[in-house]
Amino acid sequence: MKKMMGYECSLCGKKLPADFQGYVCPDDSGNLNVLLDYDAIKATVHPQQIKDSRESSLWRYEPLLPVVDPGFQQTALHSAGWTPVYYFQKMAESLGVQNLWVKDEGRNPTASFKDRASAVLIARAKEIGAKTIVTASTGNAGAALAGMAAASGWHAIIFAPKSAPPAKIAQLLVFGAEVILVDGNYDSAFDLSVKAAEAYGWYCRNTGYNAFTAEGKKTAAFEIWEQVIEPFGKSDAPLNIFVSVGDGNIISGIHKGFIDLQRLGWLPVMPRIFGVQSELSNAVYQAWQRGDEDIQPVQATTFADSISVDLPRDGVRAVRAATQTGGAYLQIEENAIYDGISALGKVGVFAEPAGATAYAGMCKALREGLIDSSSDVLVVNTGSGLKDIRSAMKATGEAVVIHPDMASLEQYLQKKEEIKG
Ligand SMILES: *Cc1c(COP(=O)(O)O)cnc(C)c1O
Numbered sequence: 001m002k003k004m005m006g007y008e009c010s011l012c013g014k015k016l017p018a019d020f021q022g023y024v025c026p027d028d029s030g031n032l033n034v035l036l037d038y039d040a041i042k043a044t045v046h047p048q049q050i051k052d053s054r055e056s057s058l059w060r061y062e063p064l065l066p067v068v069d070p071g072f073q074q075t076a077l078h079s080a081g082w083t084p085v086y087y088f089q090k091m092a093e094s095l096g097v098q099n100l101w102v103k104d105e106g107r108n109p110t111a112s113f114k115d116r117a118s119a120v121l122i123a124r125a126k127e128i129g130a131k132t133i134v135t136a137s138t139g140n141a142g143a144a145l146a147g148m149a150a151a152s153g154w155h156a157i158i159f160a161p162k163s164a165p166p167a168k169i170a171q172l173l174v175f176g177a178e179v180i181l182v183d184g185n186y187d188s189a190f191d192l193s194v195k196a197a198e199a200y201g202w203y204c205r206n207t208g209y210n211a212f213t214a215e216g217k218k219t220a221a222f223e224i225w226e227q228v229i230e231p232f233g234k235s236d237a238p239l240n241i242f243v244s245v246g247d248g249n250i251i252s253g254i255h256k257g258f259i260d261l262q263r264l265g266w267l268p269v270m271p272r273i274f275g276v277q278s279e280l281s282n283a284v285y286q287a288w289q290r291g292d293e294d295i296q297p298v299q300a301t302t303f304a305d306s307i308s309v310d311l312p313r314d315g316v317r318a319v320r321a322a323t324q325t326g327g328a329y330l331q332i333e334e335n336a337i338y339d340g341i342s343a344l345g346k347v348g349v350f351a352e353p354a355g356a357t358a359y360a361g362m363c364k365a366l367r368e369g370l371i372d373s374s375s376d377v378l379v380v381n382t383g384s385g386l387k388d389i390r391s392a393m394k395a396t397g398e399a400v401v402i403h404p405d406m407a408s409l410e411q412y413l414q415k416k417e418e419i420k421g
Pocket residue numbers: 112113114140141207244245246247248249250251306307352354355382383384
């Protein structure tokens with residue numbers, strides 16, 4: 001069955017055929033939505049078929065993807081997605097919401113949400129016969145592409161800012177990608193990678209540029225549907241989903257996934273989607289706040305490197321993910337990100353700064369009354385804390401060092417008692 005019908009521009013609505021060779025709308029550079037043949041899918045796929053799948057990766061959703069499963073069973077490529085969702089009752093009670101789930105995307109093969117997009121991109125590269133794939137990245141998209149390419153024998157070229165956290169650069173190198181660090185920010189790496197792809201004929205994976213990244217990322221929505229909405233969702237109240245936003249492709253992808261489910265008639269209530277940005281990287285928040293879709297660049301300086309973006313490349317659809325679902329945008333202070341790392345750590349989730357940003361946004365939404373004590377909430381932790389241990393240590397403070405003898409230990413414990421007392 002051919003599921004992909006073509007593309008539709010998110011700005012002007014122009015339709016393009018499935019064999020279109022470009023990345024964005026030729027008229028206005030708008031992001032392209034992949035059009036699926038929902039009638040054909042509906043006629044051949046029953047939701048129970050997917051729920052009964054024993055495939056514990058995003059490839060369980062192959063019937064809803066515009067690519068075919070590329071194979072490479074029992075590799076990292078075939079284990080992206082199907083991440084765990086945790087339920088925190090005590091935390092929900094102390095925060096004052098009805099139910100609280102955290103979906104831990106740090107549990108992906110290369111430890112971030114980006115594996116979803118990169119896995120689907122490899123499948124697409126295989127279909128179109130592209131041998132070399134290039135991407136610009138703040139770190140995670142590159143690590144994901146490098147890891148998925150290593151698992152499947154593709155050649156990956158990564159442009160990243162030289163200021164990326166060392167763990168992310170180490171991942172790129174260990175996975176054997178061609179790593180080119182630029183003496184500039186993410187936006188400059190983005191522009192260079194687009195030019196290079198054009199000049200050398202490389203296939204470009206860039207987030208919010210290649211239409212297939214959102215198709216990979218939408219699988220997280222399918223999982224939230226299977227793991228939370230179907231078993232626990234209320235028929236009269238939406239789930240409130242919080243996700244951090246840089247380029248805006250994760251939030252757009254999640255929105256697309258729920259749109260797919262709605263079109264298929266499988267989703268009882270559209271969730272409300274909340275985007276969270278640091279106030280030091282808030283271009284999408286500002287557009288949402290003004291009530292328009294005109295994304296103006298900022299000078300991003302947040303320490304949450306994964307969401308540090310001057311000009312979000314998927315900003316328009318990112319605004320719509322909130323406005324079309326009754327959600328909202330929140331901007332938070334840098335310090336709230338450290339608090340978020342600590343709070344999630346205390347329930348066993350090690351989040352990188354961008355992941356903790358979503359949690360901090362949820363706390364702010366509660367304070368501002370955007371959600372309340374009757375709300376069901378799901379926070380997406382988009383990446384593992386091991387990606388950036390320097391920020392983690394800043395959130396917690398240093399560990400104590402003592403002489404390895406009982407007297408020193410006693411002295412330390414006593415001092416601690418006194419401080420507590
Ligand atoms: C990329 C990334 C984000 C933001 O995703 P966008 O699509 O750029 O909005 C958030 N958190 C982590 C860990 C990421 O790697």
